[in-house]
Amino acid sequence: xxxxxxxxxxxxxxxxxxxxxxxxxxxxxxxxxxxxxxxxxxxxxxxxxxxxxxxxxxxxxxxxxxxxxxxxxxxxxxxxxxxxxxxxxxxxxxxxxxxxxxxxxxxxxxxxxxxxxxxxxxxxxxxxxxxxxxxxxxxxxxxxxxxxxxxxxxxxxxxxxxx
Amino acid sequence: xxxxxxxxxxxxxxxxxxxxxxxxxxxxxxxxxxxxxxxxxxxxxxxxxxxxxxxxxxxxxxxxxxxxxxxxxxxxxxxxxxxxxxxxxxxxxxxxxxxxxxxxxxxxxxxxxxxxxxxxxxxxxxxxxxxxxxxxxxxxxxxxxxxxxxxxxxxxxxxxxxxxxxxxxxxxxxxxxxxxxxxxxxxxxxxxxxxxxxxxxxx
Numbered sequence: 001x002x003x004x005x006x007x008x009x010x011x012x013x014x015x016x017x018x019x020x021x022x023x024x025x026x027x028x029x030x031x032x033x034x035x036x037x038x039x040x041x042x043x044x045x046x047x048x049x050x051x052x053x054x055x056x057x058x059x060x061x062x063x064x065x066x067x068x069x070x071x072x073x074x075x076x077x078x079x080x081x082x083x084x085x086x087x088x089x090x091x092x093x094x095x096x097x098x099x100x101x102x103x104x105x106x107x108x109x110x111x112x113x114x115x116x117x118x119x120x121x122x123x124x125x126x127x128x129x130x131x132x133x134x135x136x137x138x139x140x141x142x143x144x145x146x147x148x149x150x151x152x153x154x155x156x157x158x159x160x161x162x163x
Numbered sequence: 164x165x166x167x168x169x170x171x172x173x174x175x176x177x178x179x180x181x182x183x184x185x186x187x188x189x190x191x192x193x194x195x196x197x198x199x200x201x202x203x204x205x206x207x208x209x210x211x212x213x214x215x216x217x218x219x220x221x222x223x224x225x226x227x228x229x230x231x232x233x234x235x236x237x238x239x240x241x242x243x244x245x246x247x248x249x250x251x252x253x254x255x256x257x258x259x260x261x262x263x264x265x266x267x268x269x270x271x272x273x274x275x276x277x278x279x280x281x282x283x284x285x286x287x288x289x290x291x292x293x294x295x296x297x298x299x300x301x302x303x304x305x306x307x308x309x310x311x312x313x314x315x316x317x318x319x320x321x322x323x324x325x326x327x328x329x330x331x332x333x334x335x336x337x338x339x340x341x342x343x344x345x346x347x348x349x350x351x352x353x354x355x356x357x358x359x360x361x362x363x364x365x366x
Contacts (some may be wrong), residue, residue, distance in 0.1 A: 128254045
């Protein structure tokens with residue numbers, strides 16, 4: 001069956017045998033976007049987090065059929081080297097990753113948080129950023145999340161001045 | 164002194180006999196009392212079946228009294244610190260729907276059903292007796308302002324309620340347990356209990 005979805009701003013139509021195939025595998029294997037990672041396959045660790053219509057979802061537990069007609073954003077669509085998303089910029093500045101495997105999921109979860117809570121407290125972070133990092137980079141991530149909030153606020157101010 | 168127990172027994176017997184005869188219905192009213200007994204038994208049976216379901220983990224795990232959803236047959240707190248949040252759907256960016264969709268996921272073992280969420284705090288049943296649960300169920304202040312008819316509809320037609328009989332598999336791929344009463348029996352029990360006046364037996 002064919003499923004159409006917009007991935008990182010580009011309309012894609014995929015031909016899929018099983019509509020219950022996790023969105024993760026469609027993104028990685030069909031669309032060749034390898035930034036989103038497989039971790040546990042149980043929606044527990046968050047390594048596969050991406051956005052569907054702006055909401056963070058665990059794509060290993062999200063059947064592709066539910067993405068029909070929706071906007072999917074992966075880590076590749078968040079920003080790039082030339083124009084990094086504030087979260088990506090903060091991650092670089094705070095030198096967050098160790099092995100790095102889980103980091104795209106954390107960054108997507110953080111970007112979703114900042115969309116809802118522009119200036120999150122430590123409590124907001126504890127409640128919303130519940131992904132798992134086996135390297136234990138949580139301390140640096142917390143700093144980076146606060147940093148990302150600052151960068152995003154500066155970006156908003158700067159963009160509003162340009163208007 | 165030795166006759167005192169005898170007189171006491173006789174006194175109690177006489178008082179008891181007076182009470183029994185005073186309350187014995189006339190022949191014409193006897194069948195009425197018998198019917199009431201039958202109805203009460205039928206209502207209790209419906210009530211018990213309904214409560215066997217409402218107190219089962221598939222229902223109770225999402226009616227917590229501490230704002231923390233529970234998981235599994237042992238009802239452990241939901242992993243990862245998930246909690247009710249402002250609107251019964253978890254937190255701002257990590258909500259129920261971050262993981263739970265509108266149907267069970269048989270690949271990951273994540274359960275799902277339409278409008279997956281915690282029952283509102285007013286419908287907290289965890290730790291209550293059956294009678295207390297029934298009181299909350301019937302009280303419009305704690306049942307979402309539902310009439311009896313609306314409660315029947317909710318309990319017998321809502322997809323999230325009926326999910327209890329199609330709960331999918333867990334993270335190990337094992338089928339989740341279902342309530343001890345079949346879905347059809349439960350629906351009948353709910354309808355009959357309300358039809359019989361929604362009597363809470365302990366009252």
